[in-house]
Amino acid sequence: MKIVVLMKQTFDTEAKVTLDKEGKINRQGVNLIINPYDEFAVEEALRIKEKHGGEVSLVSVGGDSVQEALRQALAMGADRAVLINPEVEEIDEYTTATILAKAVAGMEYDLILGGWRAIDDGSAQVAGRVAEILNIPVVNQVTKIEIEGDKAVATRDIEGGNEVVEVPLPAVLTAQKGLNEPRYPTMKGIMQAKKKPMEKKGLADLGLDAGQVAAKVKALSFFLPSPRAAGKIFEGEVPEVVAALVKALREEAKVI
Amino acid sequence: MTKGIWVYAEVRDGKIKKVTYEILSTFRRFADQLGEELCAVLAGKNVAGLAPELGAYGADKVYVLEGDKLEHYTTDGYTKVVADLLKEYQPAAFLLGCTIRGRDLAAQVAQRLQTGLMTDCTDVALEDGQLVFTRPIYAGKAYTRVYCPEARPVMATIRPNVLSVAAPQEGRTAEVIKISADPGDLRQVIRDVVRQVSTRPELTEADIIVSGGRGMKGPENFKIIEELADVLGAAVGASRAAVDAGWVPQSMQVGQTGKTVSPTIYIACGISGAIQHLAGMGSSKCIVAINKDPEANIFKVADYGIVGDLFQVVPVLTEEFKKLLASS
Numbered sequence: 322m323k324i325v326v327l328m329k330q331t332f333d334t335e336a337k338v339t340l341d342k343e344g345k346i347n348r349q350g351v352n353l354i355i356n357p358y359d360e361f362a363v364e365e366a367l368r369i370k371e372k373h374g375g376e377v378s379l380v381s382v383g384g385d386s387v388q389e390a391l392r393q394a395l396a397m398g399a400d401r402a403v404l405i406n407p408e409v410e411e412i413d414e415y416t417t418a419t420i421l422a423k424a425v426a427g428m429e430y431d432l433i434l435g436g437w438r439a440i441d442d443g444s445a446q447v448a449g450r451v452a453e454i455l456n457i458p459v460v461n462q463v464t465k466i467e468i469e470g471d472k473a474v475a476t477r478d479i480e481g482g483n484e485v486v487e488v489p490l491p492a493v494l495t496a497q498k499g500l501n502e503p504r505y506p507t508m509k510g511i512m513q514a515k516k517k518p519m520e521k522k523g524l525a526d527l528g529l530d531a532g533q534v535a536a537k538v539k540a541l542s543f544f545l546p547s548p549r550a551a552g553k554i555f556e557g558e559v560p561e562v563v564a565a566l567v568k569a570l571r572e573e574a575k576v577i
Numbered sequence: 578m579t580k581g582i583w584v585y586a587e588v589r590d591g592k593i594k595k596v597t598y599e600i601l602s603t604f605r606r607f608a609d610q611l612g613e614e615l616c617a618v619l620a621g622k623n624v625a626g627l628a629p630e631l632g633a634y635g636a637d638k639v640y641v642l643e644g645d646k647l648e649h650y651t652t653d654g655y656t657k658v659v660a661d662l663l664k665e666y667q668p669a670a671f672l673l674g675c676t677i678r679g680r681d682l683a684a685q686v687a688q689r690l691q692t693g694l695m696t697d698c699t700d701v702a703l704e705d706g707q708l709v710f711t712r713p714i715y716a717g718k719a720y721t722r723v724y725c726p727e728a729r730p731v732m733a734t735i736r737p738n739v740l741s742v743a744a745p746q747e748g749r750t751a752e753v754i755k756i757s758a759d760p761g762d763l764r765q766v767i768r769d770v771v772r773q774v775s776t777r778p779e780l781t782e783a784d785i786i787v788s789g790g791r792g793m794k795g796p797e798n799f800k801i802i803e804e805l806a807d808v809l810g811a812a813v814g815a816s817r818a819a820v821d822a823g824w825v826p827q828s829m830q831v832g833q834t835g836k837t838v839s840p841t842i843y844i845a846c847g848i849s850g851a852i853q854h855l856a857g858m859g860s861s862k863c864i865v866a867i868n869k870d871p872e873a874n875i876f877k878v879a880d881y882g883i884v885g886d887l888f889q890v891v892p893v894l895t896e897e898f899k900k901l902l903a904s905s
Contacts (some may be wrong), residue, residue: 328727334833334853338718357834362595370792375775414684415693441715449652449684450750456763459652459682464827478828480589480677482772486765499827520783537693537728541709543721546859552880554871562883563893566865567901576841576863577809577900577901 322375322466324366325425325499326399327435327448330383331392334440345543349549355390358436361496364503365436365466367398368386373468374429375489376400380424382407382417388519396506402519403428405527413536414442420534424528426455430491432473437462437495452493460486462497471538579729581614582607583668585659586631586639587679588621596674597735598634601738605635605673605901607703612734613669615637616858617751620655622648625755632751639751649767651677654760656685662756663690668730670708675734676781678686693725695733699839699860702709702739708733716833716856723791738839739780739860780831783812785842788831788858790816792847792887793869796824801888802846805895806904814838814858816848832857846887850875867891 332338338427341347355363366377378400379394381387390403398435407421425433438445439553452459464483465476469488477496507513524530553569555562570577582604587594601615612632617636619628621643628639642658659682662669671686673679675697687694699720700711710722710733721850723729743855787797787806799813806813815824816829831838833853843861848854850866850873858864866879869888876882883890 324688332715336715336718337629337852338715340719346714392769397650413693415688415691418688443714443716444694444809445680446684446694449681449758450688453656453685453688459685459766461652462677478677479770481775482770483768484771485769487768488765492764498830517649536724537691538695538723541722541724543714543719545719546717547878548655549859549864549878552864552876552878552882554876554879554882556871556884559885559889562885563890563897566883566894567897570842570863570865571901573865574880 322369322373322431323429324369324375324377325428325430326359326362326377326379326394326395327421327433327451328359328363328379328390328441329356329436330354330381330387331441333438339544340545344377353386353390356410356436356439356441358438358440358496359572360503361500362412362434362436363394363397363399364501365496365502368501369432369466369468377429378403380407382420391519392514393506395517395519396510397504398510403522404519405522405524407524407534409531411536411539412534413538414444414446414450415537416456416534418447420524420527420529421447422451422454424522424531425451427527432490435493435495437497446493448493448495454563455488456491458488458490459493459495461480461489461495463494464497464499465512466494466500474536579667579669581616581666581668581752583618583663583671583730584636585671585673585682586617586619586627587674587676588619588627589691592632593627593630595742596676596735597631598742599737599740600672600674600735601634603630603701604704605733605743607708613704616640618642618659618808620647620658620758625753628751628753632747632750633745633747636751638750639753641755642759644760645831646760646763647758651668651763651765651767652681652685653763653765656680656689657760660686660689660761663730670743671730671732672811673734675736679734683732683804685735690730692728692730692732695725697736697837698733699739699869701733701735701882713837713860716837716853717859722851732741736839751902756831770789778810778812778835778837780812780814780829781902783838784807784816785811786831786838787811787844788814788816788846788848790847791818791822793819793824798888799825801891805844805891805898808895808898816854817851845875845879846891848875849873850878871878
């Protein structure tokens, strides 16, 4: 089974987000990690490989810093990585999906996994777009995957429950939290990862030009949420503080 | 020339979801300012009966896509019939609620139509004839204002509970256009659907949320916040700590690796207020924190806080709300 994992490097969830002098997101000094949902996808790919045999390839779009995230996933057990640096000013989900799909189209694949969303942009559309471009089915937000011959059977979240969906392979499945518990790389894995192939490509290597991947959506500005004003803290005997709280919610905040 | 603002009317359990009305109410205003028609798309099996409600909330026309294969939502089936309709009529904008299905459908349709998609938007404005959307990034640690200058339709998903909904206008009717729709072969086959029986609202759509964290000390104690939630008609949420401890299912998690919520009231019980949790609930209108640690981070964002033992405070609070709601 040839498995491709779509991966993104993101800010650490602990990161405090600030703006730089130009009013854009400040990337200086921020700890970077594998997008947690993509980490579930990497882990699931490894488990499927362990059960059914095969190969796990990682594909990511970004700059040189992404190599670190890819090395980490290689240390977990993935076999090879491809990093595409588009070197274009503005990218959106259309850009990323177009590049990823083109890179994947040139590889062998039976199954494509990715996180259902990234914790930075949170737009939850790149993997679906890749499926659409490759003309293969997608199942989003999956918490369980079984491979049955040339089919995948995935359990996906729906509102108020879940559903079990069967799709023919190849297919794109996106990981939801709960799919698995990602492993930590072992020392041996980290050593081996240094020797695993990491291909670096540009748009031209994929036969694309900047015009074909031009972003459809443009950002006008970024801003931070205004800090919440200091609230009222009630201290004292339970019945009194509870009564004071309920009164405040009704008469002051007028929310109940 | 593209024209018209189109809205996807999401149906669940035979009812139109509230977020559809929220979108219709807001975009009715933009449609009037632009001199455009506001149209709704309703898809499913035997759903035409819901069309009049969409008219009452502002739709001028309702396109009803009906077919046997649309009885259950499938990504392939709905993408096909909705994208085909949009290709034919070429609207200027197409908006959906940012629900699990709305997100799923929007991404596929956007790619098929080769257009941009802005997801989970919390605000929208009309500037120089362009729709400009505000959307959270880093789970609400920052926001960005985005627009889609050229590609059409402009597509966006709107977070439930953030746009206000106008009262339906009795007697206002929409023209209903019925289309029999057959999506052809579906690659996704639904083998089974498991519904958790819950009378509580969805977390992302709830007006009030009561959440528990590490301070709950164990799964058995969640019943005290469930009792409070039920008195208020609220949803029950949890912090990552409570989910990772295995006390409650992941579907209840609020925060950067869980759900992002914007209720009117968010009551945090025994939640310290890690940055990832605050990102997920920081846009709530009124935050109430109950925690025994006066230094807990959650108090820095709370509008109201009680420093005390939640096991003593919450049951009294439940009784107090019961009395209040019985008398009003």
